[in-house]
Amino acid sequence: MPDVTFTVDGQKLTAPAGTLLIEACKSAGIEIPAFCYYPNLSLQAACRMCVVRIEKMPKLQTACTTPVAEGMNVTTETPEIAQARKATLQLLLGNHPLDCPVCDAGGECELQDMTFKYGAADSFYTEPKNHREEQKWSPVVYFDRPRCILCYRCVRMCGEGMDVFALGIQNRGSSSVIAPNVPAQLSPEDLPNLDCEQCGMCIDACPVGALTSGTYRYKTRPWEMNHVATVCTHCGDGCKTTLGVRSVSDGSEIVRGDNRDKSGMNGDFLCNKGRYAFDFTNNIERLTSPLVRQADGKLKPVSWDEALRFAGKKLRELRDQHGAQSIGVIGSNRTTNEENYLLQKFARTVIGTNNIDHHRTADYVTLANALQGTTGRFASQRSVEKAQALLVIGGDPTNQAPLTAWNLRTNVRLNKARVYIANHEEIKLRRQAKSFIQVQQFGYGALASYLAGNDSSAEAASIVAQADELSNFRTAIKGEEKIVVLIGNEVRGGELANLIKALPNAEFGLMADYVNSRGASDMGLLPDALPGYQPISGSALATEYSAPAQSGLDLLAMFDAATAGKLSALYVVGSNPIKRFGIDPSALKGTFVIVQDLFLTETAQLADVVFPAANLYEKAGSVTNSYGDLQLVSKAADKGGARSDFELIVRLADNMGHDIKTLVPFGKGLRADMGQSRGAQSGEADRHAVWLMANNMEPKLSPFDPFAILDEIQRVVPGYDKLLRLQLLSGNDQHIAPASTGLVQIENRKDLVLPSSDTLFTSGSLTRYSPMLQDVQRHQETEVADHLAAD
Amino acid sequence: MPTLVSHPDEVKVVSRRFGMGAAEIDKYVELDGYKAVQKAIEQGPEWIVNEMKASGLRGRGGAGFPTGMKWSFVPKVSEKPKYVLVNGDESEPGTCKDHIIFLHDPHAIIEGTMIAGLAIGAKMGFIYLRGEYRYLLKIVEKAVADAYAKGFLGKNIFGKEGVDFDIITQTGAGAYEVGEESALMESLEGKRGVPRIKPPFPAVVGLYGGPTVINNAETIANAPHILLMGGEAYAKLGSERNGGTRLFGISGHVERPGVYELPMGYSLRKAIYEVAGGIKDGKQLKAVVPGGSSCPVLKADEIDVGLDFDQMGKAGTMLGSGGIVVLDETVSIVEFALRTIRFYQHESCGWCIPCREGTDWLKKTLTRFHAGGGNKKDIDNIQYLAENMLGRTFCPLGDAAAMPTIGFIKKFRSEFEEYLAGARVEHPLIQIQPVGEPELAGAH
Amino acid sequence: MAAIANTIFSPETAARFDKLATIYPVKRSALIPMLLYAQDEVGYVSDEVVAELAKRLDLLELDVRNVLSYYSMLRTKPAGKYNVQVCTNISCMLRGGFELLDHCKHTLGIGHKGVTPDGLFSLEEVECIGACCWAPAVQVNYDFHDDLTPAKMDAVLADYREGRGKDVK
Numbered sequence A: 001m002p003d004v005t006f007t008v009d010g011q012k013l014t015a016p017a018g019t020l021l022i023e024a025c026k027s028a029g030i031e032i033p034a035f036c037y038y039p040n041l042s043l044q045a046a047c048r049m050c051v052v053r054i055e056k057m058p059k060l061q062t063a064c065t066t067p068v069a070e071g072m073n074v075t076t077e078t079p080e081i082a083q084a085r086k087a088t089l090q091l092l093l094g095n096h097p098l099d100c101p102v103c104d105a106g107g108e109c110e111l112q113d114m115t116f117k118y119g120a121a122d123s124f125y126t127e128p129k130n131h132r133e134e135q136k137w138s139p140v141v142y143f144d145r146p147r148c149i150l151c152y153r154c155v156r157m158c159g160e161g162m163d164v165f166a167l168g169i170q171n172r173g174s175s176s177v178i179a180p181n182v183p184a185q186l187s188p189e190d191l192p193n194l195d196c197e198q199c200g201m202c203i204d205a206c207p208v209g210a211l212t213s214g215t216y217r218y219k220t221r222p223w224e225m226n227h228v229a230t231v232c233t234h235c236g237d238g239c240k241t242t243l244g245v246r247s248v249s250d251g252s253e254i255v256r257g258d259n260r261d262k263s264g265m266n267g268d269f270l271c272n273k274g275r276y277a278f279d280f281t282n283n284i285e286r287l288t289s290p291l292v293r294q295a296d297g298k299l300k301p302v303s304w305d306e307a308l309r310f311a312g313k314k315l316r317e318l319r320d321q322h323g324a325q326s327i328g329v330i331g332s333n334r335t336t337n338e339e340n341y342l343l344q345k346f347a348r349t350v351i352g353t354n355n356i357d358h359h360r361t362a363d364y365v366t367l368a369n370a371l372q373g374t375t376g377r378f379a380s381q382r383s384v385e386k387a388q389a390l391l392v393i394g395g396d397p398t399n400q401a402p403l404t405a406w407n408l409r410t411n412v413r414l415n416k417a418r419v420y421i422a423n424h425e426e427i428k429l430r431r432q433a434k435s436f437i438q439v440q441q442f443g444y445g446a447l448a449s450y451l452a453g454n455d456s457s458a459e460a461a462s463i464v465a466q467a468d469e470l471s472n473f474r475t476a477i478k479g480e481e482k483i484v485v486l487i488g489n490e491v492r493g494g495e496l497a498n499l500i501k502a503l504p505n506a507e508f509g510l511m512a513d514y515v516n517s518r519g520a521s522d523m524g525l526l527p528d529a530l531p532g533y534q535p536i537s538g539s540a541l542a543t544e545y546s547a548p549a550q551s552g553l554d555l556l557a558m559f560d561a562a563t564a565g566k567l568s569a570l571y572v573v574g575s576n577p578i579k580r581f582g583i584d585p586s587a588l589k590g591t592f593v594i595v596q597d598l599f600l601t602e603t604a605q606l607a608d609v610v611f612p613a614a615n616l617y618e619k620a621g622s623v624t625n626s627y628g629d630l631q632l633v634s635k636a637a638d639k640g641g642a643r644s645d646f647e648l649i650v651r652l653a654d655n656m657g658h659d660i661k662t663l664v665p666f667g668k669g670l671r672a673d674m675g676q677s678r679g680a681q682s683g684e685a686d687r688h689a690v691w692l693m694a695n696n697m698e699p700k701l702s703p704f705d706p707f708a709i710l711d712e713i714q715r716v717v718p719g720y721d722k723l724l725r726l727q728l729l730s731g732n733d734q735h736i737a738p739a740s741t742g743l744v745q746i747e748n749r750k751d752l753v754l755p756s757s758d759t760l761f762t763s764g765s766l767t768r769y770s771p772m773l774q775d776v777q778r779h780q781e782t783e784v785a786d787h788l789a790a791d
Numbered sequence B: 001m002p003t004l005v006s007h008p009d010e011v012k013v014v015s016r017r018f019g020m021g022a023a024e025i026d027k028y029v030e031l032d033g034y035k036a037v038q039k040a041i042e043q044g045p046e047w048i049v050n051e052m053k054a055s056g057l058r059g060r061g062g063a064g065f066p067t068g069m070k071w072s073f074v075p076k077v078s079e080k081p082k083y084v085l086v087n088g089d090e091s092e093p094g095t096c097k098d099h100i101i102f103l104h105d106p107h108a109i110i111e112g113t114m115i116a117g118l119a120i121g122a123k124m125g126f127i128y129l130r131g132e133y134r135y136l137l138k139i140v141e142k143a144v145a146d147a148y149a150k151g152f153l154g155k156n157i158f159g160k161e162g163v164d165f166d167i168i169t170q171t172g173a174g175a176y177e178v179g180e181e182s183a184l185m186e187s188l189e190g191k192r193g194v195p196r197i198k199p200p201f202p203a204v205v206g207l208y209g210g211p212t213v214i215n216n217a218e219t220i221a222n223a224p225h226i227l228l229m230g231g232e233a234y235a236k237l238g239s240e241r242n243g244g245t246r247l248f249g250i251s252g253h254v255e256r257p258g259v260y261e262l263p264m265g266y267s268l269r270k271a272i273y274e275v276a277g278g279i280k281d282g283k284q285l286k287a288v289v290p291g292g293s294s295c296p297v298l299k300a301d302e303i304d305v306g307l308d309f310d311q312m313g314k315a316g317t318m319l320g321s322g323g324i325v326v327l328d329e330t331v332s333i334v335e336f337a338l339r340t341i342r343f344y345q346h347e348s349c350g351w352c353i354p355c356r357e358g359t360d361w362l363k364k365t366l367t368r369f370h371a372g373g374g375n376k377k378d379i380d381n382i383q384y385l386a387e388n389m390l391g392r393t394f395c396p397l398g399d400a401a402a403m404p405t406i407g408f409i410k411k412f413r414s415e416f417e418e419y420l421a422g423a424r425v426e427h428p429l430i431q432i433q434p435v436g437e438p439e440l441a442g443a444h
Numbered sequence C: 001m002a003a004i005a006n007t008i009f010s011p012e013t014a015a016r017f018d019k020l021a022t023i024y025p026v027k028r029s030a031l032i033p034m035l036l037y038a039q040d041e042v043g044y045v046s047d048e049v050v051a052e053l054a055k056r057l058d059l060l061e062l063d064v065r066n067v068l069s070y071y072s073m074l075r076t077k078p079a080g081k082y083n084v085q086v087c088t089n090i091s092c093m094l095r096g097g098f099e100l101l102d103h104c105k106h107t108l109g110i111g112h113k114g115v116t117p118d119g120l121f122s123l124e125e126v127e128c129i130g131a132c133c134w135a136p137a138v139q140v141n142y143d144f145h146d147d148l149t150p151a152k153m154d155a156v157l158a159d160y161r162e163g164r165g166k167d168v169k
């Protein structure tokens, strides 16, 4: 669109023709108030707050619906306009409960702000207000009808944004109400209910306190919390979530999650888990003291010193007696890159083994290998939002990667992106697809072959209604000059490699299940590859580590070894393999087991030593999402009695008698407090860190400082060498791709990928410890069970 | 059955066939029916639009927009199909003129729809009746079926190769706001009757996204007559810039209420005192609401004004839908104002704040005032509220509520004050019940 | 459109709905007429009606509820066999609409939106029904009765009570 020039309040502005006046003004720093307008949602012009005077127009005009035009002359603040806005506010307030001090949105309410600005607080109505009782629509969404100002943001967000359409408008005139999709008479307790994805986007969009969060409401006030923007610990999409934190007697607890910091890749979006499923951190079952198994076979709380000393000594003895190859280490999908790197370095240099693995949820080794020798073919989450053409093969982003699904939908809605979907199930996203092909169960290999041009695989690839459906699909995809291909984690190994080969110009994203699944792979929590997928022998890093030249045991092989009495010790960090892989607990009978975790999981119950660990919301560092987008994790909460995995690994090495200076290159920078001791104040420490960085004074404080190890990661992990520290510290995401040469070559690799098949309301082992997820599952099963889902 | 009335001053154009059995297609044809549309097919769109422009016909739905001009706004070529939409939602209190056209001359509306279609290049027309007009729907449905049977509708109409036209009849289900043109399109698309953002205007993006001409039923019924008598001849029947005649529904306190067809510009005083037989039971005139309930009231001494859009505008009110409601000396303006605002409160679609909340507060305040609990400040508040709604709402319904309210207060302020002082007009109609106050969790 | 198995409507109504869903450029346009016809047959818009219409028109039930709750002629609870709707809007009010309403309340013994115990009559005060020049006017089901007085109203009610009343549907 060509630019046009127009005048606002005497100021000459330019903007592309067609830009909405309200947006053009916003870009120029001129704020026009609005309730119903919400960027990128359909226009309403219902609240009449954005009225402005446009020369030559008889009436005040709504800035939210007026596109800028050449020569337009606009005034945004005059007594006439102020009076119009004031009158509108007076009308709203007439029926609005004026109990801001007890309203959940008090302090962050757009109505409150505008009343303050336009001075419409005087009321001249004596009639009673139209009262309506508050309703609980689901464990996470409450609706307080008198506070609703009917801006319809929630309805549009739910329909247009989420493609769920669970909210409607019913009745008319002053009786109009926002209504959920399960009416009272169709629910078991005769109350209206919401059958939806429980994402809470409606609450986020609500400008007032009408829609409130079941997990947060009436717990505290916005100004009493500290707000920390960090990365959600659940799926592999990498959403930024802002955690509201307040002090409690044993540290600081998270009381709210939302996306008020809209700078993340997720923009407006957060799913159910990102918004509410922080509650596992406050669970009373959290471990807060180290446990050591006693002679009577019971786990007993002991002091940190005792536990660490015992574990370190024992581990050293076992290594010395039975050899390093008798020890296995299992890492986590939810710990930071720094911790993951440190853990594999611990295994390879402190213990001296390649017996290291993690619960793999996508085949990143194949992805990196298949794209070797090319550049620019790793897709970022950002490409999902912008690409003109996308192909989704396998996976169900709606359930497993909700931000990916949101970005796909938004891209289709706003940019008319062309989306092609091939899946063995009729996933919901097909509603946005230009075409959808149903793949045969286990037919992805055949599909890859068909896409490569092998017509004889057609039948094995897909169930199609019409003969030319599949060939049209292929033609359309091949006809796309640039296409982003998103692959679900059911495609791996040779099938994945073939698929990538079949689409030589495409960019790829491989969807994994947890916040740092990609990071775990990238950081080398693998028995057959060093960080950055470098070979375990021959590479410079292998020389530096001087670790064994042979591949170590993979996760299952470790348990096989244990069963065979050949595993003397197993060190498990933030992982629950016993439950995940359905392993017979008796396998570990003869093995000394150390587990670091938040809870006494199935695996921890078998341990000889259990260390209470901090979770991702209680530490700093970085994580890498499924696409390779690296982001900063900031410390929000603090749990008395728990320590970060980073610290625990370092202390364990120390107690084994290892020189920790060789493990963590610390102590080279300035002394400063990075917030480890400050609990909820760590946000401040992060800002402090930005300042230090900007002044070329990066702090590397102590052996527990993750940034010290980040130096090493940048030095030795190809791909991560490109990251910009200031970008990271400023909270921006950076896209990282593995090196294009010198990667490990692995043929006929055992398929150890185990997709966790999480849904919107589960998150691996954490599910059990999140009361909210439990409640929501119950709600979906009982309250709205009979009701047809929106899909 | 509505009774037909007549008066020598009437100039019968649209009402020419009333009472003559023209709902039967053969009778209609006998009375020159379907001649105009055939002429229109021969002469082509440009001619039709020119005749309509020359006729000076202005929309009979209320706003008085020149019909020929409206038709000429429709783009010649369009990717999406074009449509003609007949607005028979007739819900403005005081208005029942479309009612008797549908009853006595449904084919005129069908023929007019076809003419509009020919003029803009549409092949489909919709006739939308308010839900309460079920019995009229049946009459129109039968007329449409008869026209299809005769080959007047469908493919190759009147045997003309390639000239196709279809008509679908449709009803609402009780909502005044659906009379607003874009809300009507929403309703016809099976949605809540909430208006659309304009621009784009219906002539460019209307029904199903296609260019659409929407006209009031009476406007449409005039088209065949105009084409037969010629635009200029039609224009001459009326006053300056207000071509032709109009159906005026005169109701309330008159001796002979009814729907009369009078030339545009006809004297309001004569309409009341001569045509409608004067004030009922020899009482004195107090006020007149001249064009449906949304028009500001005229006092008894303000009725020497001609019934056309411009003269009424100059008199500070509107010709609106042509529903003249006559109030005699016994009427309490407070009560009348309350009954009026109660209607708009009930009919506000609820979309925009000033109308939804404004009508609600006007009703609440007036209800209390009427029940004897008012005070002087209320009078100012009512005026303040109405003045702050005016021109600020999403669609004109908000204005329709504000304008009469302002009128009542401005012209009868002293009556409001006397009402306070206890000099209330004793009237038995104190207990006004809310109409269908919607229940919260269901339909109303 | 897939024909609906186990329709809750009579064969005639079901056939009419099958047709209605096909005549419009967009299927959804049939919703409001369907709601009215369904109400005429069932007596009100029940949950079952909502469910079937949603299915017929490929809508969410929520869509149907959003729409149905907007229109004042649609009801979600049963009315009497004869629904007496008295207009009290301005033209009718000036000519005795309220007296007529009072009279109906009194003779039927019910109030606004009430239903007589025998289920025969229900009463509703309504907004303008487009019969202003023949005021005061009343609609019973869809049938108009104009220029009424309390005495004439009694006759109208008597006609319905005795099964002589017209019932346009």
Ligand SMILES: Cc1cc2nc3c(=O)[nH]c(=O)nc-3n(C[C@H](O)[C@H](O)[C@H](O)COP(=O)(O)O)c2cc1C
Pocket: B058, B059, B060, B061, B062, B063, B064, B065, B067, B087, B088, B089, B090, B091, B092, B176, B177, B178, B179, B180, B181, B182, B214, B215, B216, B217, B219, B220, B395, B396, B397, B400
């Ligand atoms: C609230 C509202 C209600 C209306 N109701 C009607 C109506 O019932 N019938 C009608 O013909 N026009 C009605 N109109 C006017 C229509 O919007 C539109 O102007 C008219 O149908 C155009 O036709 P015309 O140009 O032939 O008058 C209404 C307008 C508003 C704002």
Ligand code: SF4
Pocket: B177, B195, B347, B348, B349, B350, B351, B352, B353, B355, B356, B393, B394, B395, B396, B397, B398, B399
């Ligand atoms: S003015 Fe606003 S609330 Fe009133 S009918 Fe129009 S859009 Fe609806």
Ligand code: FES
Pocket: B093, B094, B095, C087, C088, C089, C090, C091, C092, C093, C127, C128, C129, C130, C131, C132, C133, C135, C137
């Ligand atoms: S006022 Fe009663 S029918 Fe119009």
